[in-house]
Amino acid sequence: MNDTSKLNIAVVGGGPGGYAAAFLAADMGMKVTLIDPEVNPGGVCLYRGCIPSKALLHVAKLIDESRHAKNWGIEYGDPKIDVSRLRSWKESVVKKLTGGLGQLSKQRSVQYVQGKAGFVNSTTLSVAKSSGGDERLTFDRIILATGSRPAIIPSLKLDSPRVMDSTSALDLKDVPGTLLVIGGGYIGLELGTVYAALGTKVTVVEMMPGLLPGADRDLVLPLHKRLEKNLEAILLNTTVAAMKEESGGIKVTFDGPDVKEREKVFDKVLVSVGRKPNSELAGLEKTKVQVIQRGFIKVNKQLQTDDPNIYAIGDVAGEPMLAHKASHEGRTAVEHIAGHKVAFEPNAIPAVVFTDPEVAWCGLTETDAQKNGQEIRVAKFPWGASGRALTLDRTEGMTKLIIDPKTERVLGVGIVGVGCGELIAEGVVAIEMGALAGDLELCIHPHPTLSETIMEAAEVFYGHATDIYRPKK
Ligand SMILES: Cc1cc2nc3c(=O)[nH]c(=O)nc-3n(C[C@H](O)[C@H](O)[C@H](O)COP(=O)(O)OP(=O)(O)OC[C@H]3O[C@@H](n4cnc5c(N)ncnc54)[C@H](O)[C@@H]3O)c2cc1C
Numbered sequence: 255m256n257d258t259s260k261l262n263i264a265v266v267g268g269g270p271g272g273y274a275a276a277f278l279a280a281d282m283g284m285k286v287t288l289i290d291p292e293v294n295p296g297g298v299c300l301y302r303g304c305i306p307s308k309a310l311l312h313v314a315k316l317i318d319e320s321r322h323a324k325n326w327g328i329e330y331g332d333p334k335i336d337v338s339r340l341r342s343w344k345e346s347v348v349k350k351l352t353g354g355l356g357q358l359s360k361q362r363s364v365q366y367v368q369g370k371a372g373f374v375n376s377t378t379l380s381v382a383k384s385s386g387g388d389e390r391l392t393f394d395r396i397i398l399a400t401g402s403r404p405a406i407i408p409s410l411k412l413d414s415p416r417v418m419d420s421t422s423a424l425d426l427k428d429v430p431g432t433l434l435v436i437g438g439g440y441i442g443l444e445l446g447t448v449y450a451a452l453g454t455k456v457t458v459v460e461m462m463p464g465l466l467p468g469a470d471r472d473l474v475l476p477l478h479k480r481l482e483k484n485l486e487a488i489l490l491n492t493t494v495a496a497m498k499e500e501s502g503g504i505k506v507t508f509d510g511p512d513v514k515e516r517e518k519v520f521d522k523v524l525v526s527v528g529r530k531p532n533s534e535l536a537g538l539e540k541t542k543v544q545v546i547q548r549g550f551i552k553v554n555k556q557l558q559t560d561d562p563n564i565y566a567i568g569d570v571a572g573e574p575m576l577a578h579k580a581s582h583e584g585r586t587a588v589e590h591i592a593g594h595k596v597a598f599e600p601n602a603i604p605a606v607v608f609t610d611p612e613v614a615w616c617g618l619t620e621t622d623a624q625k626n627g628q629e630i631r632v633a634k635f636p637w638g639a640s641g642r643a644l645t646l647d648r649t650e651g652m653t654k655l656i657i658d659p660k661t662e663r664v665l666g667v668g669i670v671g672v673g674c675g676e677l678i679a680e681g682v683v684a685i686e687m688g689a690l691a692g693d694l695e696l697c698i699h700p701h702p703t704l705s706e707t708i709m710e711a712a713e714v715f716y717g718h719a720t721d722i723y724r725p726k727k
Pocket residue numbers: 266267268269270271272289290291292296297298299300302303304305307369370371372399400401402420441532535567568569570575576577578579580608
């Protein structure tokens with residue numbers, strides 16, 4: 255193991271990968287410099303990603319619930335939406351969290367440099383400081399955690415305030431009458447959900463035959479059904495061929511076999527067609543770091559690049575581009591720098607789509623098992639048989655376990671339903687601990703909760719679920 259107190263580390267980028275790495279390195283006794291253009295750490299996740307989107311989604315859920323409450327004999331009337339107060343509240347959440355990270359940074363004696371870093375060589379950075387001037391700093395090791403930015407389709411680039419990316423959509427300048435969301439991935443669906451709840455007529459266009467491409471279809475179906483009710487339209491197998499600004503909005507031309515209306519005008523358009531890694535660091539060519547397909551930085555299981563002094567973590571180092579993957583990679587990189595024998599080899603990185611209902615999965619998916627020709631058994635528990643789901647009036651959910659038929663080990667968990675983003679953590683623990691379906695069945699789950707559906711899916715696997723009856727064949 256290295257004498258960590260002698261190590262001088264730079265972390266470039268203050269997102270969940272970067273600040274987690276910087277704080278752990280400082281806790282392990284290293285001298286740490288954290289460089290980021292913002293006034294405090296936080297990165298995309300806190301400033302223009304996970305946190306502001308979830309704050310707005312919470313409000314969207316409240317609005318939807320209040321509308322739905324008339325089914326239970328309670329009427330609230332139409333909500334009055336004060337967009338500027340809503341925006342201020344969301345910004346206060348961001349400020350609180352990022353300010354807290356600034357404090358934590360100081361408490362750990364992490365040197366925080368506000369600016370943008372480029373390379374002079376493998377161990378020296380040149381930092382263009384936000385306050386002006388350049389500074390050259392030399393380190394033993396450098397961790398790149400520069401994250402990602404919204405991807406742009408050149409043919410759809412239109413310089414207009416009516417065309418938004420996820421960052422400007424979260425700014426919530428106004429509530430447009432109509433909005434086209436280009437891209438049916440999780441960011442487009444989450445932000446579309448927010449605007450729809452606020453009163454916008456939202457249309458989603460997706461070039462693939464289904465929403466959330468890559469996720470198991472049975473998990474997406476209940477979400478699709480609800481979105482069909484809450485959104486103006488979902489256009490699948492459809493691409494946007496052109497966009498043109500007109501006096502009244504953006505005229506969009508659609509293309510594809512299922513297109514019924516070829517041209518339509520929208521007040522605003524949100525382009526959410528994926529994210530691009532920030533790997534174009536100045537002077538990177540002066541190091542041995544390799545940039546591979548789609549612009550990701552090439553790393554090994556220790557998150558070390560082809561240049562042994564330089565590590566890369568988070569969105570810039572590959573899929574899945576998720577905050578919790580970034581911070582865990584940060585841990586591995588720092589521990590490796592400290593001389594520990596470590597590797598980033600998770601069996602389950604959870605994915606959560608915070609729509610309503612939520613969709614969550616971890617470990618092996620049915621889609622991937624089919625692609626790999628892997629033999630699996632799937633046990634599903636429908637939430638229509640869950641007491642808790644009935645009390646919430648949300649029975650469209652489903653919990654499924656993907657199980658190795660020979661060992662009975664849980665290989666994957668997929669859930670759709672309200673709040674399942676919290677439930678999926680049990681799946682992660684089960685997979686990482688090598689649990690068998692029988693372990694989940696025997697663990698006593700609290701009643702009445704949605705967590706019982708995981709236990710009951712395990713019971714389904716053994717053919718004796720208490721709350722559903724399947725006659726023996
Ligand atoms: C709308 C939206 C919602 C999302 N929701 C979720 C969610 O619910 N859950 C989830 O897990 N993930 C979510 N994500 C993804 C998540 O935000 C990213 O996976 C995560 O932020 C990646 O962390 P990171 O540390 O790799 O980099 P980032 O958070 O991207 O931070 C990188 C930082 O590096 C800085 N930087 C770049 N270049 C330099 C340089 N040369 N010098 C200094 N600093 C530099 C950037 O300015 C930035 O501050 C969401 C993303 C978006 C856009």
